[in-house]
Amino acid sequence: MNMKIAFVGKGGSGKTTLSSLFIRHLAAEGAPVVAVDADINQHLGAALGLDESEAAALPAMGEHLRLIKDHLRGSNPRIASADTMIKTTPPGEGSRLLRVQEDNPVYDTCARPVELDGGTVRLMVTGPFTDADLGVACYHSKTGAVELCLNHLVDGPGEYVVVDMTAGSDSFASGMFTRFDMTFLVAEPTRKGVSVYRQYKEYARDFGVALRVVGNKVQGPDDLDFLRAEVGDDLLVTVGHSDWVRAMEKGRPPRFAALEGSNRLALRTLREAADATYERRDWERYTRQMVHFHLKNAQSWGNERTGADLAAQVDPGFVLGESVTAGA
Numbered sequence: 001m002n003m004k005i006a007f008v009g010k011g012g013s014g015k016t017t018l019s020s021l022f023i024r025h026l027a028a029e030g031a032p033v034v035a036v037d038a039d040i041n042q043h044l045g046a047a048l049g050l051d052e053s054e055a056a057a058l059p060a061m062g063e064h065l066r067l068i069k070d071h072l073r074g075s076n077p078r079i080a081s082a083d084t085m086i087k088t089t090p091p092g093e094g095s096r097l098l099r100v101q102e103d104n105p106v107y108d109t110c111a112r113p114v115e116l117d118g119g120t121v122r123l124m125v126t127g128p129f130t131d132a133d134l135g136v137a138c139y140h141s142k143t144g145a146v147e148l149c150l151n152h153l154v155d156g157p158g159e160y161v162v163v164d165m166t167a168g169s170d171s172f173a174s175g176m177f178t179r180f181d182m183t184f185l186v187a188e189p190t191r192k193g194v195s196v197y198r199q200y201k202e203y204a205r206d207f208g209v210a211l212r213v214v215g216n217k218v219q220g221p222d223d224l225d226f227l228r229a230e231v232g233d234d235l236l237v238t239v240g241h242s243d244w245v246r247a248m249e250k251g252r253p254p255r256f257a258a259l260e261g262s263n264r265l266a267l268r269t270l271r272e273a274a275d276a277t278y279e280r281r282d283w284e285r286y287t288r289q290m291v292h293f294h295l296k297n298a299q300s301w302g303n304e305r306t307g308a309d310l311a312a313q314v315d316p317g318f319v320l321g322e323s324v325t326a327g328a
Contacts, residue, residue, distance in 0.1 A: 003160050003274045004150065004179060008167040009186035010196045011041065014216040017245055018186050019164040020047035024256050025267040026160050028118025032101050034111070036163040037125040038146045044164045045123060048114050049253060060127020061110045061145035068145055071105050072096050072152045078315055084308040087144030087174055088294035090287070091152045092315025097324060098152050100159035106149065117256050124149075143176070150179040151290055154322055160274075167196050172203045175293025181281065182274040183211045187231070189223035194230040201234070207289060210277050212236040214270070236273055237266040283321040290320070 007022070009015035016039065026033050037044035045055035061068065069082035074096035079085060091097060098106060111122040126143055146163065155161055167185070171177045177200075185200055187193040197213055204211055215227045215238035227235050244259045291314050298310035318324075 003181045003278065004153070004155060005160065005274050006163045006165050006180040006183045007186060008165045008183060008200060010167055010192065013186045013188055013193060015186040016043045016047050016164050018214060018216060018239065019162060020044060021263070022267055022270055023048065023121055023162050024116050024118060025271065027116045027121050028256050030119060032159045033121040034100055034161045035121050035123045036146055036161065038143055038163050038165050040166050042125055042128050045125065048116065048123065050114065058112055058123065058125045059110050061124055062127045064109050065145050067109055068106055068148055072148060078313045080308065084306045084310065085148070086297060086302045086306065086310065087147045088297045089148065089151070089313055090290045090294050091320060092318045095152060097154050098149055100155050100161065147174055147176045147179070150176065154320065154324060156322060167200060174297065175289060177204060178207045178209060178289045181210065181277045183209055184214050184270060185211060186214045186216050187227065188217050189215060189226045197231055208285065212273055214239065237269045239263060239266050284319050287319045
């Protein structure tokens, strides 16, 4: 199977920990993985075992936006220059597409291999956010780099792209929340935890987003009953206390094979749920949604900021898909 998978949830829900466990699980099974940290708080590198200096040395995608745009633009005649590309710009004839296992300038510059005890994954990060970034264009350009890459990504059989996202409204405004085959929302058994789920469900309802809830920090029947009552059939699995995770958070993870059996089973269930969405893949809808959000963003701010008619970037005959060949 080939899957684009998002982990979302409020800060402190355990989202990054769970996405890192899932990435380790895939790597242990021998699957090719590109892991992307698109959260405002950059913690995925540390959760995958990097020390502070290694995590700090990861190249920020947001700082290489020009290179990313130049590469993806390729020879697409509808895109006059990288300056007219915004985060929602869709690919068309002549665009360069990204594939999970290839070598390309975007990976050379922005991705780093991370050795896990089951294999190696490629890690990409948006880069750290500062208070100065919030609410201004450069903040959006950081997550925008991820969105552009997802818009141009074609994942092939047996490949996975796992993105650790915030559950915030930015991904709704841009359409990034529609870029995934499966979205796992990590929720604690609290009122705040399930309110994030309700917000996400509400936004995603009209776009056919596959959304399942992973209950975290579930300590007993009361917690389980609460989650079942609040999220119903969307509850996929629950995860409780883990000594393995505690050791990992202290920087001393045991071998991944030592993860508790119940948690290994939970990770397998996540993978099966993600894989099951493959047969429902609809590249035409995926491309249509990309165009929908691009036109929306072009009208609300993109045309004014770039001084160009960004609707002209849409290639009406182009549908992204596994059979599409990359541009020159």
